[in-house]
Amino acid sequence: MGLPDLFSRWFESRGWAPRPHQLALVDLARQGRSALLIAPTGGGKTLAGFLPSLIELTERRQSGQDLAYKKGQGELHTLYISPLKALATDIRRNLELPIAEMKLPVRAESRTGDTPQSRRLRQRERPPDLLMTTPESLALLLSYLDAARFFASLKCVIIDELHAFATTKRGHHLALCLSRLATLAPQARFVGLSATVADPPALADFLKLREEPVEIVLGEPGAPPVVTIIDAQERIPWGGHMGRHAVPEIYNIIRQHKTSIIFVNTRAQAELAFDALWRINEENLAIGLHHGSLAVEQRRKVEAAMSAGRLRAVVATSSLDLGIDWGDVDLVIQMGAPKGVSRLMQRIGRANHRLDEPSRAMIAPANRFEVLESLAALEAVEARELDGDPPRPPCLDVLAQHIVGTACAQPIDREAFFAEVRRTQPYRDLPRQDFDDTFDFVATGGYALAAYDRWHRLKKLPDGRWMLASPLVARQFRMNVGTIVELPLIKVKMRRGPVLGEVEESFIQGLVPGDTFVFAGRLLRFEGVKELIAQCSVATGGDPKVPAYGGGRLPLSTFLADRVRGILQDPARHPKLPAEVREWLRIQRIRSTLPSGDKLLIEGFPRGGKQFIVAYCFEGRNAHQTLGMLLTRRMERMGLRPLGFVATDYVLGLWGLRPPTKAQLDQLFDEDMLGDDLEAWMDESTMLRRSFRNVAVIAGLIERRFPGEEKSRRQVTFSSDLIYDTLRQHEPGHILLRATRQDAAWQLADLKRLGDLLKRAKGRIEYRRLDRISPLAVPVLLEIGRESVLGGTAEDELLDIAAQELIDEATRL
Numbered sequence: 001m002g003l004p005d006l007f008s009r010w011f012e013s014r015g016w017a018p019r020p021h022q023l024a025l026v027d028l029a030r031q032g033r034s035a036l037l038i039a040p041t042g043g044g045k046t047l048a049g050f051l052p053s054l055i056e057l058t059e060r061r062q063s064g065q066d067l068a069y070k071k072g073q074g075e076l077h078t079l080y081i082s083p084l085k086a087l088a089t090d091i092r093r094n095l096e097l098p099i100a101e102m103k104l105p106v107r108a109e110s111r112t113g114d115t116p117q118s119r120r121l122r123q124r125e126r127p128p129d130l131l132m133t134t135p136e137s138l139a140l141l142l143s144y145l146d147a148a149r150f151f152a153s154l155k156c157v158i159i160d161e162l163h164a165f166a167t168t169k170r171g172h173h174l175a176l177c178l179s180r181l182a183t184l185a186p187q188a189r190f191v192g193l194s195a196t197v198a199d200p201p202a203l204a205d206f207l208k209l210r211e212e213p214v215e216i217v218l219g220e221p222g223a224p225p226v227v228t229i230i231d232a233q234e235r236i237p238w239g240g241h242m243g244r245h246a247v248p249e250i251y252n253i254i255r256q257h258k259t260s261i262i263f264v265n266t267r268a269q270a271e272l273a274f275d276a277l278w279r280i281n282e283e284n285l286a287i288g289l290h291h292g293s294l295a296v297e298q299r300r301k302v303e304a305a306m307s308a309g310r311l312r313a314v315v316a317t318s319s320l321d322l323g324i325d326w327g328d329v330d331l332v333i334q335m336g337a338p339k340g341v342s343r344l345m346q347r348i349g350r351a352n353h354r355l356d357e358p359s360r361a362m363i364a365p366a367n368r369f370e371v372l373e374s375l376a377a378l379e380a381v382e383a384r385e386l387d388g389d390p391p392r393p394p395c396l397d398v399l400a401q402h403i404v405g406t407a408c409a410q411p412i413d414r415e416a417f418f419a420e421v422r423r424t425q426p427y428r429d430l431p432r433q434d435f436d437d438t439f440d441f442v443a444t445g446g447y448a449l450a451a452y453d454r455w456h457r458l459k460k461l462p463d464g465r466w467m468l469a470s471p472l473v474a475r476q477f478r479m480n481v482g483t484i485v486e487l488p489l490i491k492v493k494m495r496r497g498p499v500l501g502e503v504e505e506s507f508i509q510g511l512v513p514g515d516t517f518v519f520a521g522r523l524l525r526f527e528g529v530k531e532l533i534a535q536c537s538v539a540t541g542g543d544p545k546v547p548a549y550g551g552g553r554l555p556l557s558t559f560l561a562d563r564v565r566g567i568l569q570d571p572a573r574h575p576k577l578p579a580e581v582r583e584w585l586r587i588q589r590i591r592s593t594l595p596s597g598d599k600l601l602i603e604g605f606p607r608g609g610k611q612f613i614v615a616y617c618f619e620g621r622n623a624h625q626t627l628g629m630l631l632t633r634r635m636e637r638m639g640l641r642p643l644g645f646v647a648t649d650y651v652l653g654l655w656g657l658r659p660p661t662k663a664q665l666d667q668l669f670d671e672d673m674l675g676d677d678l679e680a681w682m683d684e685s686t687m688l689r690r691s692f693r694n695v696a697v698i699a700g701l702i703e704r705r706f707p708g709e710e711k712s713r714r715q716v717t718f719s720s721d722l723i724y725d726t727l728r729q730h731e732p733g734h735i736l737l738r739a740t741r742q743d744a745a746w747q748l749a750d751l752k753r754l755g756d757l758l759k760r761a762k763g764r765i766e767y768r769r770l771d772r773i774s775p776l777a778v779p780v781l782l783e784i785g786r787e788s789v790l791g792g793t794a795e796d797e798l799l800d801i802a803a804q805e806l807i808d809e810a811t812r813l
Helices: 005-013 020-030 045-062 085-101 117-125 135-142 147-151 169-184 200-206 244-255 267-279 296-307 341-348 368-382 396-409 414-422 432-444 471-480 505-509 558-568 571-576 579-591 621-638 662-668 676-684 687-699 713-730 735-748 751-761 775-783 801-811
Strands: 035-038 078-081 108-111 130-133 156-159 189-194 215-218 226-229 260-263 287-290 313-316 331-335 360-364 458-460 466-468 489-494 499-504 516-519 522-530 533-538 600-607 610-615 642-647 652-656 765-769
Touching: 005 045, 005 085, 020 035, 020 045, 020 189, 020 215, 035 045, 035 200, 045 078, 045 085, 045 156, 045 189, 078 135, 085 108, 085 130, 085 296, 108 117, 130 135, 135 147, 135 169, 135 396, 147 169, 156 169, 169 396, 169 414, 189 200, 200 215, 226 368, 244 260, 244 267, 244 331, 244 360, 267 287, 267 313, 267 516, 287 296, 296 499, 331 341, 341 360, 341 368, 360 368, 368 558, 368 571, 368 579, 396 414, 396 432, 396 458, 396 466, 396 471, 396 687, 396 735, 414 432, 432 458, 432 735, 466 471, 489 505, 489 522, 499 505, 499 516, 499 533, 558 571, 571 579, 579 775, 579 801, 600 751, 600 775, 610 775, 621 642, 621 652, 621 662, 621 676, 621 751, 642 775, 652 775, 662 765, 687 713, 687 735, 713 735, 775 801
Parallel strands: 035 189, 035 215, 078 130, 078 156, 108 130, 156 189, 226 360, 260 313, 260 331, 287 313, 331 360, 489 533, 600 765
Antiparallel strands: 458 466, 489 499, 516 522, 522 533, 600 610, 610 652, 642 652
């Protein structure tokens, strides 16, 4: 079937024709069926998601069937869920055009944490037809007493950028909320939208909340993107992560294009890149800065300027990764290696929102290993291959939070609720024991905490259902909702001026009045803390610091790591590399050998009175850090007297006082490392405590925010450590301790990759004993003692004399 005349004429007036996937979603909606639409950026995905709702609402109201509309009452018809607040606002703004041009009797609004309280109250009293929101705002809406009434009329739920949720704790929370919606609105259908999907059936399964299958709709592929690697005039650094050597080329590229987005991987890198561009901005080009720690007003100002075409460029983190539609953007620059192909494709899609025109992007690698990674990503883009994360086990801390949120709205029937939880993809195989233990924890705190009334959050009714023990529980839930656990933040404010945003409390604690730092694209002088706000003034000089944020750098994906190994062992692909990198690899082949896919290359050499071991694992920083911890324990037992280690995404470097033999290396890298050694290390390290802190916050055991106050990092840590020690002593099988170990293994240690590495290395270690450092080992040794970005901005300055000596030593034939 085609579109109604009104909608067909609107398409014609804009010189468009509805695409097959748009028509397919309209047809599926008429059948009441759920769907996953996979289509490239510029293919009209978002319009495809909303078209059926716009058509249905218009037809019902034109025929006089909508009684609530006749009475002037609001009823929610379609809920749109976005991973970003900016995207929810942007989609609402984009929908205003077709609604206005076709004079549709439809009201669309957005609701996020930035929405004024007065508007949020009005939306609950008189809901709009279409509501754009985020998972956290949805969880809040589901926790209100009027949730059943508010969602009773819901006909459609659209989840944009679905792939961004699927394997995260936030995705687990969203899945539970969607299942709740399926209960409250049994007639609702679910529509997922995504441009980058590695496993379509698995993603479609995320939407399967009823017996009927979810239809997968594939859009036309569109023109392939054009991606190149920037050839910087300055020499490519051997180490570092900021890519400052490429800033002059990036500035010239900005000059040659209409509007560019420069994506970086961390907020600290965003501040440094923005500062470096402004220092050479002789033409005074309008360049903006956008990341999640900036004040709402700052972000909105940048978004509005981009929408109006007033900016030539914006430096951004993942805060602008997803879905934002700015038609004037004609180039994306990825500063630093992308760390994953799907992430790169998502960012490339921000340029040239037309299906028949290629998106254009450039990559500016920050160092020599990143050149290899960038080439691997470029080849994967050309081959249209994507990477994806494996599913994670059901997150019990998230389930605990959802139990409380559900009880805030109405009493819970435990059996019906278990069935509701089990129909979600992440919790489909949840053991009944885990569910019961989690529910009991929410109700009483568990055996070890049952004596404390504050952790009794549910009470049983005579009819067997469970309700909140106190209204205070609902207030605490609503102030702490969500799975994004950030370290405590402090507002940064200009004296007699606006609030610029927030930085982590620990960063401010490391400053003394007079210190300078870069934030919100400005050079600031720290004056002191007043009423929990960092007071600042404009600075004119000094050696500024840059705030670093929890979460750190993105780890290299397994898929890209495999491709990097492939490039290293295939000389036929080396001509694609810059001359400096080719020479680097040529000397490495002469001095030692290149890493291969079927062996683990380990080099050993003396330097400065120490014995170094460098393992070319290519398993990402997280896995390498865990491996380094475990190896140093084993080296200590062997009498090798280890002194330390350093990990990058590509290489692990260790040093001690004695060199290992080949037989000792085989023992060091044995698979049994992941048994007793791992257990002992996890128990001794702060890793489990850190993981427990996050789990306890998400599960509601510890509140970050309390009515009238916000806990400091030190208070949260003290509370969580005290409870952690109590549970380990008196109830070691407590559900939160189980969740903690699971969380630590998944998120912090990257154990699966580590296990795959050790399995691959068994019997296939290639040990090269050298008389001095090799060229490929230079980058990891440059990391030893490198000052954190917290301490200054000199990370990518010209290499000092000591570093140059290291390079000269490695490249001397």
